[in-house]
Amino acid sequence: MTLAMLAQAASTAQSGTDDTRVFTYIFVTITFIAYLYIGWRSRVRESGGFYVAGRGVPAIANGAATAADWMSAASFISMAGLISFMGYDGSIYLLGWTGGYVLLALLLAPYLRKFGKYTVPDFVGERYYSETARVVAAIAAIFVSVTYVAGQMRGVGIVFSRFLEVPIWEGVVVGMVIVGFFAILGGMKGITWTQVVQYGVLIFAFLIPAVALSRMLTGYSIPQIGFTASDITTKLNQIQTDLGFAEYTQPFANKSKLDVFCITFALMVGTAGLPHVIVRFYTTASVKAARWSAVWALFFIAILYTTAPALASFARYNLLHSIEGRTVAEVDGLAWVQSWRRTGLLVYADKNDDGKITFAPGEAFLTGDDNKPDVNQPNPESVNEVYADRDIIVLATPEVARLAPWVIALVATGGLAAALSTAAGLLLVISSSIAHDLYFHFVDPKAPESRRVLVGRLTILLGICVAGWFGVHPPGFVAQVVAFAFGLAASSFFPIILLGIFDARTNRTGAVCGMITGLLFTAIYILGNYSVKIFGTTEPLMGRWCFGISAEGIGAVGCLVNFVITFVISRMTAPPPASVQKLVESVRIPAGPSKIESHFDESDAWADNP
Amino acid sequence: MPGESTKRSDRHRQYWRANIRLIVVLLTVWAAVSFGCSILFVEQLNAFTIGQLPLGFWFAQQGAIYVFVILVFVYAWSMDRLDRKFGVAE
Numbered sequence: 001m002t003l004a005m006l007a008q009a010a011s012t013a014q015s016g017t018d019d020t021r022v023f024t025y026i027f028v029t030i031t032f033i034a035y036l037y038i039g040w041r042s043r044v045r046e047s048g049g050f051y052v053a054g055r056g057v058p059a060i061a062n063g064a065a066t067a068a069d070w071m072s073a074a075s076f077i078s079m080a081g082l083i084s085f086m087g088y089d090g091s092i093y094l095l096g097w098t099g100g101y102v103l104l105a106l107l108l109a110p111y112l113r114k115f116g117k118y119t120v121p122d123f124v125g126e127r128y129y130s131e132t133a134r135v136v137a138a139i140a141a142i143f144v145s146v147t148y149v150a151g152q153m154r155g156v157g158i159v160f161s162r163f164l165e166v167p168i169w170e171g172v173v174v175g176m177v178i179v180g181f182f183a184i185l186g187g188m189k190g191i192t193w194t195q196v197v198q199y200g201v202l203i204f205a206f207l208i209p210a211v212a213l214s215r216m217l218t219g220y221s222i223p224q225i226g227f228t229a230s231d232i233t234t235k236l237n238q239i240q241t242d243l244g245f246a247e248y249t250q251p252f253a254n255k256s257k258l259d260v261f262c263i264t265f266a267l268m269v270g271t272a273g274l275p276h277v278i279v280r281f282y283t284t285a286s287v288k289a290a291r292w293s294a295v296w297a298l299f300f301i302a303i304l305y306t307t308a309p310a311l312a313s314f315a316r317y318n319l320l321h322s323i324e325g326r327t328v329a330e331v332d333g334l335a336w337v338q339s340w341r342r343t344g345l346l347v348y349a350d351k352n353d354d355g356k357i358t359f360a361p362g363e364a365f366l367t368g369d370d371n372k373p374d375v376n377q378p379n380p381e382s383v384n385e386v387y388a389d390r391d392i393i394v395l396a397t398p399e400v401a402r403l404a405p406w407v408i409a410l411v412a413t414g415g416l417a418a419a420l421s422t423a424a425g426l427l428l429v430i431s432s433s434i435a436h437d438l439y440f441h442f443v444d445p446k447a448p449e450s451r452r453v454l455v456g457r458l459t460i461l462l463g464i465c466v467a468g469w470f471g472v473h474p475p476g477f478v479a480q481v482v483a484f485a486f487g488l489a490a491s492s493f494f495p496i497i498l499l500g501i502f503d504a505r506t507n508r509t510g511a512v513c514g515m516i517t518g519l520l521f522t523a524i525y526i527l528g529n530y531s532v533k534i535f536g537t538t539e540p541l542m543g544r545w546c547f548g549i550s551a552e553g554i555g556a557v558g559c560l561v562n563f564v565i566t567f568v569i570s571r572m573t574a575p576p577p578a579s580v581q582k583l584v585e586s587v588r589i590p591a592g593p594s595k596i597e598s599h600f601d602e603s604d605a606w607a608d609n610p
Numbered sequence: 611m612p613g614e615s616t617k618r619s620d621r622h623r624q625y626w627r628a629n630i631r632l633i634v635v636l637l638t639v640w641a642a643v644s645f646g647c648s649i650l651f652v653e654q655l656n657a658f659t660i661g662q663l664p665l666g667f668w669f670a671q672q673g674a675i676y677v678f679v680i681l682v683f684v685y686a687w688s689m690d691r692l693d694r695k696f697g698v699a700e
Contacts, residue, residue: 083671091648091670098675099644105682106633110689224672228661249667251652261649268644286700288693291686298682302675309671502630588626591698 023409024163031201031413032178035194035420039182042189047452050187051118051432053283057192062289063296065195066280068202068421070097070271070297071304072148073155076202076418081390083312084319087240087248089255090312096267098298098305103272103494105294109281111501111587113290118282119429120275120493121437127500128508129580131441136515138437140492141275142430144485146466148276149426153471155419162343162395163412172471175420180464183424184457188283191424198417199300205414206304208407209398210311216401217314227310236317243324244361248313255550262553269559270486273494276425279432287590315393318400323348323386324359331357336399344372345389346396351378352385360384423467431459484526487551491518491558499566504584510570518562525558526551625696632688636681643669643677 044050057065075097083090115123120141125134153172160171182190210223218226226232237247246253252260271277280297284290323331328350331337340346347365348357362382368374373387395415398408435455440447447455492515499506527534528542529551535541544550546557575581586592647655652666660668693699 088652088667088670091667094671095644095648095674098678099640102637102640102678102681106636106685228663228668228672231662234662249656249664251656251666251670257649261645264644264649288686288690288700291689295679295682295686298679302679306672306675585622588629589622589698590693590700 019405020408021164023406024412027406027409027413028164028416031197031417034197035178036181038193038197039186039190042182042186042193044185044187044189045453046449047118047436047456049189050453050456051282051428051436052279053187053189053192055283056285057283057289057293059284059289059292060296061192061196062280062284062293064199064300065192065421066277066293066297067300067304068195068199068417069280069425070277070301070422071202071418072422073152073159073415073419075304075308076206076415077155077158077391077394080308080312080315081393083309084316084393085390087246087253088251089253089260090309092255092260092263092267094305094309096264097271098301099264100268100271101294101298101301103268104277104281105291105298107498108272108278108501109290109294110287110590112278112497113281113284114287114587114590115583116282118279118436119432120278120497121433123500124493124496124511125437127580127583128496128511129577130508130512133508133512133515134437134441136512137493138433140488140519141433141437144274144489145276145426145429145433146463146470147485149423149430149463149467150470150474152419152423152426153467154474156416156423157471158391159412159415159419163409169472172468175416175423175471176464176468179420179424179427180461183427183460183464187453187456187460188428191421191428192283194424195421198421201417202414202421203300203303205410205417206394207307209394209401209403209411210307210314212403212407213314213318213397213401214310217317223307223310223314227313232317233313236313236320239317239320239324243320243359248316256548258547259550259553262549262556266490266553266555266559267486269494270488270490270555273489273492273497274485275433275489275493276422276429278493278497279429280425311397312393315397315400319388319393320359322400323357326357327355328357336396339399340392340396345392347373347375347387348385349375349378350385352383358383358385363387427460427463427467430463431456434459434462484523487522487526487555487558488519490555491522491562495559495562495566499563499570501584501587503567503570504581505575506566506570507573507576509573510566510568513569514562514564514566517565518558521561522555522558525554529554621696622698625692625698628692628696629689632685632692636685639677640681643674648674 044054048054079093082093112123117123117126121134121137124137125131153175156175157168157171160166160174161168164171182194186193211221214223214226215221218230218232220226220230233248237249240246240248251257255263281290281293284293322334323337331348337346350357351364352358360383362384363373363379364382364384364387365373365375366377366379368377395411398411435452439455440452444451495518496506496511496515500511525542525546529540529544531537531541532539546554549557647666648670652670655666655669656664658665
């Protein structure tokens with residue numbers, strides 16, 4: 001059967017959902033075959049290829065791979081939805097998740113590339129001539145990556161269940177097999193080239209519906225221009241005010257100025273400290289290429305991140321406009337409403353029996369046993385009659401804009417590309433932390449090359465199984481766990497890597513004290529504030545005693561605490577050995593050999609030089 | 611030769627100082643658009659509009675991101691020149 005015939009068969013089918021499913025199967029199959037093919041083509045046999053793609057990735061390709069690595073299922077599916085519901089306050093994600101790249105490009109990436117080696121714990125261990133620091137860094141990297149990867153597998157499962165109507169666990173298993181194939185065979189090399197393709201798929205899938213919605217609502221083809229130049233947001237502000245919401249553009253509607261400041265800062269610094277992002281810059285051919293690949297990465301990310309707020313505003317307008325004040329029959333008649341109602345992500349009921357659907361602030365329904373709003377349990381304290389899950393904003397857009405079924409299928413394919421590319425990058429960090437930083441350093445330093453790659457492959461397999469398990473059985477506090485990942489990256493890695501490069505006087509004692517205090521402070525604050533969800537206590541164990549800063553933003557304070565303590569204690573104790581000072585000097589200059597031999601003991605240099 | 615190596619380390623120090631100066635300038639702009647225009651002074655800037663959006667809101671959701679891209683571009687471009695000027699390119 002040719003594609004044209006399939007398309008014809010699909011377009012003559014009675015129901016739009018069937019068309020969508022046919023196209024989704026076609027696109028998903030084509031892209032998955034492409035990922036598998038690339039994985040097979042880039043299979044590797046050496047550690048260098050497995051962990052850092054042989055350091056031969058061109059700047060633009062590494063930029064695209066970094067963008068795909070970074071933009072997860074959350075960026076693709078959830079972020080526009082979050083902004084849509086938060087208005088101005090949603091800017092924390094836009095600023096935080098792009099501004100961090102400026103820090104990364106100016107302060108970390110070029111120097112870490114010059115340092116060479118394979119992982120972030122490599123740098124921490126050598127710069128601070130301490131195996132303890134290496135272990136703490138490796139464990140922090142594993143923790144951050146595992147929390148992250150669980151969300152990605154969940155994203156794969158959700159896309160499969162919505163668009164192909166298979167159970168979530170089957171979708172998760174398919175995702176595991178695909179990621180497993182190219183990550184295990186090709187390591188970083190396979191992951192890099194698949195991510196380049198995945199970036200193309202996801203950005204295309206994100207832009208097409210956004211452009212269509214922009215044309216429909218504003219008349220401009222470019223969403224960024226439609227957002228700025230048309231009166232859509234003015235109209236949206238008006239509707240919001242009429243319904244009793246704050247204006248969409250009003251700053252600090254739900255978060256204080258200080259909190260917005262701290263969350264943005266924590267997300268920026270956390271972004272710059274996330275191991276799966278940093279490690280991408282180890283794969284470029286030179287320091288110069290590392291700097292340029294940061295430019296490309298941020299450029300590619302900015303395309304999605306400037307489109308998302310436009311889409312958020314359009315979608316919010318559209319949602320309010322097509323549901324609020326309409327009769328129940330009118331709303332029931334909307335095809336996209338029905339298809340999302342079936343998933344439980346859109347729930348509405350005429351609670352006050354006036355024949356119309358009312359949109360208002362507050363929760364429309366109480367949550368049932370499965371933690372989802374239950375249509376049979378109206379919340380008597382609110383006149384609101386609609387619950388719309390934020391995840392449907394992006395996924396439902398093409399249906400809302402009445403785009404062809406193939407566009408809807410494309411969005412599903414893009415969501416999968418975003419989730420799979422991020423999962424692959426995270427799995428590699430988990431693998432390199434366990435295999436390279438822990439196993440070979442402490443258990444088997446004499447391992448031959450073949451065993452190194454084998455153990456690397458096995459740890460990826462282990463990582464996939466753990467991720468898959470969390471994907472099928474997600475812990476109830478996923479959102480809180482993400483705050484954790486950023487908070488910990490901000491309060492542990494960023495300050496000591498930065499000082500390790502820019503302050504030659506920073507020593508082991510300072511760094512270890514700083515990292516431990518920063519981590520403990522941040523972890524205890526987050527755990528205390530979320531104890532109800534995490535430990536099941538009836539009251540939070542801790543309030544927002546630190547100037548009212550929320551758990552999401554506390555990483556900013558943890559980062560500062562780490563900085564101050566590392567700096568002060570380093571000044572009070574003996575300077576680092578001459579070999580380390582030399583290492584610092586060498587990472588600052590692009591020219592010259594990137595590998596400084598043996599900083600603190602013979603076995604280490606040996607372990608890293610097979 | 612000791613003289614040769616002192617000269618080289620002098621050059622490296624100057625290169626590093628030029629790099630730090632550049633970083634300070636670019637990060638000042640970074641902080642001004644992200645924390646200044648988009649958060650601390652957003653209310654004041656919202657008195658103005660760009661297109662039909664309040665200016666502070668526009669910075670937070672559009673403008674700051676454009677500036678970030680320009681900043682990393684300027685850094686990569688200037689560092690290429692510094693690398694050549696001080697002869698430290700790979």
